[in-house]
Amino acid sequence: MDDQEFETAMAELTADRKHGASELARRCLDTLSRSAGNASAKDSDELAQLLKRRCDKLIACRPSMAPIRNLLAEWCLDLDSRTGLSLRALRAAAVNTADDLIRRSGEAVQQTVAHAVEQIGDGKRIITHSLSSTLLAVFERLKDRKVQAVITESRPLNEGYLLASRLAEWKIPTELITEAQMGLAVAQADLALVGADTLLPDGSLVNKAGTYLLALAARDRGVPFWVCCESFKRIRERGREMELEEMDATELSAPDLPGTRIRNVYFDITPARLISLWIDEKGIYQTLGDFEP
């Protein structure tokens, strides 16, 4: 993967609105694996420098997504430990580590899904917001278990329509609502269930903007609000400022008026106090105290 291919991959990653943080993290690792495999370098030092630069650039593309930071940091740490290797051996090691992390990330998601499905059980009416590949996998596994879905459009780009089409394929009875109707719809649901882009050290949730509103409404209506994500999505260092990505204002297709600033912040933060259950690949956590640090 030469510089130009890498720049293209990075631009795609930055612009991607259709895939969640886990999926994009695995794509980053794949980009690094291919870089390690064939990026031009005269020796192992030059390769290591190039890979670490690319790693940093990929992390900076999507600052609201912890799994990119976490998985790439783990890969980088492994790279740093590989001293004294030939160029060829370093390439092989870096490729293997990336592929191994891709596998572990995928397995963590599958385990998380298995725990969620077991915990949810049969016949539930589940409200969610935004599109999450983890939630998709949960719905797929619940499709013969009398599950019903209530899903949002997810403005501005309406990724809820993609979710709706998958649920329709699986013949899951679904209601599609505007975000504005979340307060009405949550009262008829058994459970509000969302994925995550990032979990903060205190258990707070960074997810698509509007998630905080759903959590507030769920709490107000006495409906449980669960977060379902693998532990690669957790940020463990306290005190780091969380950057909430803002995307291009033109995505809203709103009129351009003098003195009017169109805002398109993609993420909001749901405080841990509004979350009634966390689910990850290791199990379920009902209180922050149970929640493994």
Add this chain to the structure above:
Amino acid sequence: MDDQEFETAMAELTADRKHGASELARRCLDTLSRSAGNASAKDSDELAQLLKRRCDKLIACRPSMAPIRNLLAEWCLDLDSRTGLSLRALRAAAVNTADDLIRRSGEAVQQTVAHAVEQIGDGKRIITHSLSSTLLAVFERLKDRKVQAVITESRPLNEGYLLASRLAEWKIPTELITEAQMGLAVAQADLALVGADTLLPDGSLVNKAGTYLLALAARDRGVPFWVCCESFKRIRERGREMELEEMDATELSAPDLPGTRIRNVYFDITPARLISLWIDEKGIYQTLGDFEP
């Protein structure tokens, strides 16, 4: 106004998404005034029957809007009291009463706006949701008083764009957001301020869907949430079931999928406990106890 003209007026009222409940109530009164003026009837009894039928039909068109019910009920009560009049005298009385109620409704809105403007004061950053003619009048009067606005698109029909264009004319600095961003934006506001379609007997608010979410976020962030509407919007009889109008699902322009029901409920209910101030033409009310029954 013959039957066909009346049916047309009723269809327009039912389909109207651009005007608030006060404005539509005055249009209903105008329709009745024109009916009283020239609908064909052989005597005053027949005219009274016809007018009362039309009155009931207009009320049924927009069941979530109390001012239509209230103003038309008052007009009907007056009509009932006019016994023994000639056809001509009944026409004149019914027209006069309708015109008088239109005037009183307009004055009540203006007085409400005056109280709101005084209470808000200078230099405030105000977040609102949906389009309200009362709020429009408030912003117009605050335009030279360093006011800033944060407004929502208001899906599905984006009446927030109309609000944005008026605020731009008045050179009021404005941020336009998706409903999903209300939780983020409310934290930067001094005040959340909304109009009403209806106030329930306990002070709860029926307004455009999403208002409840804004109120929850305002409460969670410690931002005051005020409701500003004339007392014609209050329902006084307790125990009546509130019907929340659902409009045509095609307004969402969402894909039509098998097994997917697209919901388009226009109104939600914000409990009185989330409201920190009510403003009407008589003054301001900080607690339900102060709020004149």
